[in-house]
Amino acid sequence: EVAVGVEHLTRAMLARHAFLTGHAERATAFALRMAGEMDDPPDPEVLAQACLLCDLGNIALPEALLSKAGPLDAEELERMRAHPGVGRQMLQHLVSDEDVLAAGIWHHERWDGGGYPDGLAGPATPALARLVSVADALAAMTNVRPHRPAKPWSEAIAALNDGAGTRFDPELVEIANSTLADLSDIFTAFGDANGSQD
Numbered sequence: 408e409v410a411v412g413v414e415h416l417t418r419a420m421l422a423r424h425a426f427l428t429g430h431a432e433r434a435t436a437f438a439l440r441m442a443g444e445m446d447d448p449p450d451p452e453v454l455a456q457a458c459l460l461c462d463l464g465n466i467a468l469p470e471a472l473l474s475k476a477g478p479l480d481a482e483e484l485e486r487m488r489a490h491p492g493v494g495r496q497m498l499q500h501l502v503s504d505e506d507v508l509a510a511g512i513w514h515h516e517r518w519d520g521g522g523y524p525d526g527l528a529g530p531a532t533p534a535l536a537r538l539v540s541v542a543d544a545l546a547a548m549t550n551v552r553p554h555r556p557a558k559p560w561s562e563a564i565a566a567l568n569d570g571a572g573t574r575f576d577p578e579l580v581e582i583a584n585s586t587l588a589d590l591s592d593i594f595t596a597f598g599d600a601n602g603s604q605d
Contacts, residue, residue, distance in 0.1 A: 438542035457510035464494030
């Protein structure tokens with residue numbers, strides 16, 4: 408169970424950045440379904456907590472930054488990329504599971520090493536973080552953001568496949584494709600508040 412202090416932080420983040428409401432729940436549902444097909448699946452409770460808390464560092468970012476309609480400049484991008492480390496600092500005294508903390512700080516790493524904050528490549532990024540990365544990206548692409556509309560489901564899946572072997576672990580993208588019907592059902596079950604179904 409998520410510690411009370413963490414729950415309060417999560418509620419505060421959603422109160423400040425309302426567009427994130429429902430994002431973690433959708434990402435969790437995607438991740439749990441994909442995990443069922445992995446050779447060495449993570450503990451479901453650990454995975455759910457990782458999805459719930461991975462973006463908690465956003466609470467430290469100014470509203471103007473997260474709600475900016477246009478592209479970020481270099482300074483803004485650097486501030487945005489600091490949120491995983493901020494999240495870990497906030498959580499390290501509240502959450503004892505190292506896998507949850509690792510997913511929080513490294514879910515924006517890329518398979519090709521071009522991610523942040525540490526430029527980890529391939530399996531150097533923990534498996535849980537790689538799974539959260541795929542689920543988080545799929546949930547984000549299919550939700551509206553201040554700087555862009557939601558992608559239709561078919562376009563989000565195409566983007567996921569385009570990122571296989573560069574942004575995402577290719578084996579996890581294969582799992583996403585093998586569970587696509589169920590992932591689509593999850594997407595539909597969460598509703599189409601943004602008119603993004605396809």
